[in-house]
Amino acid sequence: MKTHIISIGNSRGIRIPKAILEQCRIEKDVELELEDDKIIIKPLRKTPRKSWAQSFQKMKSQQDDKLLIDDRLDMDEKDWDW
Numbered sequence: 001m002k003t004h005i006i007s008i009g010n011s012r013g014i015r016i017p018k019a020i021l022e023q024c025r026i027e028k029d030v031e032l033e034l035e036d037d038k039i040i041i042k043p044l045r046k047t048p049r050k051s052w053a054q055s056f057q058k059m060k061s062q063q064d065d066k067l068l069i070d071d072r073l074d075m076d077e078k079d080w081d082w
Contacts, residue, residue: 001017001020003015016041024041024043025043026041026043027043028044029043029044030042030043030044031043031044
C-alpha cells in the first residue's frame, strides 16, 4: 500500500487505514522500532503481572512477605452454620 507523509503540528505522520489497524489488532498505543532503513510499528501489548515474580523475590529478600491477615480457618468457630 502506498501512502504519503502528512504534517501533524511540528511533526510528520501517516494515516493508517482502519482495516489494517484491526488486522494488526492495534487499538491505541504502539511500539516503534527501527531496523536498518525500516520503521516497524507493533501493537503495544500490556502484560499485567509481568514483573510480579521479581517484586515477590525482592519482598522475600527484605522479609516483607508476611501475611497481613490471618488466613487460618477455625472449623470450631461458633458462627458457622452447618
